Amino acid sequence: MLWVDKYRPHTLDKVMVHPQEAQHLKNLIAQGDCPHLLFYGPSGAGKKTLIMALLREMYGPGAEKVKVENKPWKVEAGTRTLEIELTTVASNYHVEFSPSDAGFQDRYVVQEIIKDMAKSRPLDVSGIKGFKVLVLNEVDKLSREAQHSLRRTMEKYSSACRLILCCNSASKVIEAIRSRCLNIRISAPAKEEIVSVLQHVAKKENLQLPMGLAGRIALQSNRNLRAALLSFEACYVQQYPFSENQAVQATDWEQYVAEIANDIVTEQSPKRLFQVRGKLYELLSNCIPPEIILKRLLVELMRKLDSELKREVCHWAAHYEHRMQLGQKAIFHLEAFVAKFMSIYKRFLIATFG
């Protein structure tokens, strides 16, 4: 088992990163009921850990006995019957799934499938009807229609189920949903917190982790605890005992983006842009999200830039990131950014060196 999973805290008491929030949650459910919840915060901050710990707090260890299912749902949509496949993780008390996986059919998932799930309520031993908890991931990636459907579903079945929504950015969730939930922001852990978690894991694994290495892992992880733990484990696989100045390897896609940045800076021409396009396609077809590519690419380019250009380049990166959200074909916008950068950089080079 990966260390990430192995050392995931199971109860709210043992949570290391957001003890305050955990305490609040514990108080919240002490009365036996809870409102709909919306957890939001950056990736790797501990949202899911808190949710699972919360469920365990509510239902006991049974909530952690989950099974994964991948099953097709038949949905009647007007005259047609759609078949939507959905992966769910379910225990006896809760069901977790990502409605946005259904792509543009997400509306039907929200309308029909959630309704279907919400209808059946668990009974406890004494025959008292309890709540069923639905955990919905990536709510911010739902389309607007789907979010509105979700709002209605929430109201209609609030007697039978509780929704726990989880997303990265609350700003992409419509107001109507946000106001119906208790919003809980889970911030990214500070670097020191990550280091302490790493040390904690090292202790459990009986490893000697030098502080310098832990610091660098934490730095490279970009305040993402999951990434930090994964790269810590990768370091362990690579070399043990650790040395103080051991290199922390970036992931392969990050290296690939760095390579692209290098390509762009060394030559600016249509031909080079064509090569870059090929590499971008490579990344995209490996399911690396375009926003992350753009962000990473900007970070890599910033390292190589004269500070005079930084503001302009950032501006265009933001511009095309926004475009990417509006549009559908991410490559158009990624490439437009690269082309813009080439144009700016080339002009700069000519102006500076003639």
Add this chain to the structure above:
Amino acid sequence: MRRSRNSQRRQCLKEEEEEGETFCVPPECQAQNMDRLKRKGDAGKPPKGRLKKLRSKGSEEGQKNSDNSNRKDHVEDKRRRANFQLLDSRLWVDKHAPTSEKDLAVHSRKVSEVKQWIEEQFRDPFTTQSRVLVLTGLAGVGKTAVIRTLAHSVDLEVLEWTTPTPTLWHEYSHHAATGSPYTSKFDDFEAFVSKARKFVPLPSAGIQATRQQLTLPRFEKLSFPKERKKLLLIDDLPNAHDKAHRQRLCGTLHALAIGSNFPAVLILTDEVGSGEQRDERKILANEIIQELERAGAKKIAFNPITVNAILKVLKRVQLIEKCKAPLACLSAIAEGCSGDIRQALTSLQFLCLGYESSSSHSSVWDPGGCRDTKKCSNKTQEVDTESEIFKRPTLGDRDFSLSLFHALGKFLHNKRQTETDAQVQASNIVGLKMKVEYCRNPLKMAEPEIILSQAHAETSTVAAFLHENFLQFVDDEASDDVSAISAYLSDTDCLLCGEGNTRLRRGALNFNDIEPYQVANAAASSVAARGVLFANAHPAPPRWQSLRAPFLWQVERQQWQKKVGTLSQAFSGATLVSSSVLHTELYPYRHRFPIQSPFAARVIEDHDIETPFVDEDEMEVDAISKETTVSKEHSYVAEPSSVEMDIEDEIEEW
């Protein structure tokens, strides 16, 4: 008063006719005059005296000219009658059908190809090779004419399958009593072909000698039954609606291709435009061509006739017919007919008709065409490019359709007028002076929107193709241009995904008739096309370029497959993770670790736990669905992975 006005008008017309062929007063001008008069008359305000004066003046003139006009009328009548006789007799298309090889407007290479084939057929009458030739091409590119002319020149008898007229139901019920059975036209065709295959054909039912044959005096044909070489021509295939019929038709033709005793020519007309029916015919034509080629038949594809060739023919015909349509009109017809010579000739005939006969005639018939004629006639000498563009006769223009690749080629190659042309143009344009960097030479093509509607392509397809291919058409130094083009394509994508532009409503656009919901879509494709044209200020030197199919589609497909394929692994601990986390964080690390178990192991071990779910049925369904591994079919369009086409060459040939 009305009568007087009418008489006045008639008088005017007569005067005009006396003056000869030119029109001194355009009819709309006249109409305006009449209107003005009428309005004044109705209002009652105008000085009656003036009106009277006008009227009296008209009548005076009428009296003066009465004897003169009588004579003229007579002449006019005669001429008109002559015209009508001409009309009655034959259309110019038939009248001026090519009689010799040099009259043909078809490219000489194609003609010689067909000629060679015919000669081959008769050099070796016992050849085992297939004796079927398939000619394809758009309507009116001279497929039949080539065969007829060549057959005539080598003294061949052309036997043609003429499709029988369909039997109407009441006809059938009328004849049913007499015992004549109903035969399907399809069966007729089949029988005809099988007979034709086995026996040397004689002119009989179902086969008619061609027109050249008919024009011979009858006795000659009877008294000289000399053995002429024969050629079978199938120009019209029976309708095949469903798959079974299509297969039967293919089978029949296949048999013909394998075992025909004498040469046969099958003519298949390409369909253009869009729509279900077109697709059906296209499928059929493709099936037949495949079938015949498998049987060893030769296929020759005809291109649309070039503008120059059509112009040549038009001039020849005009000379013979002695009509005086100006050159500008002729070239407008030649350009407007999109390579269809039949259309061109008919338009010319129609135009000359309006041109020669009186103005009342033409003003009733075709205001558009006639107005053009006049403008052209006024400006016969000064044929400047502008007038040509603005004064194309609306008369004979045919719906013109381009292949997607042709349209893309136009956008990408970005052909513009040269400096000197442009300077002349620019000096004519009075108005705002633009900054130099925003100035571009005028395009050497129709408006991009027109090209787009002619290509019948979806915006997203056009954008994807442009995006895939534009880089190789930009000069290697022009980074700024590339950046501008990419920016325009990015705009296109945003416009396409804007509000109210849902997936279902996409489709090919017609810029002449844009529905409200298509506006964003139309704007998007316009931005894409014009953006590529405008921003490519430094095009790469023209050279042979092949167009690739967008790689983007393949990437999207792979992405989707991968995403779906890994969905079942997308969890960590007891919870799901999003695909972005999976692919950016979990995956890259996971394959560095030697032990890769947790995910298979986690698929849980607690089947035996009692379920407090109310819904029992659901559980069963779950259990079943868990067993089945679901293979996926994606809704993504399966596109040919690499479509390459030689645009330059195609344009050359056009």
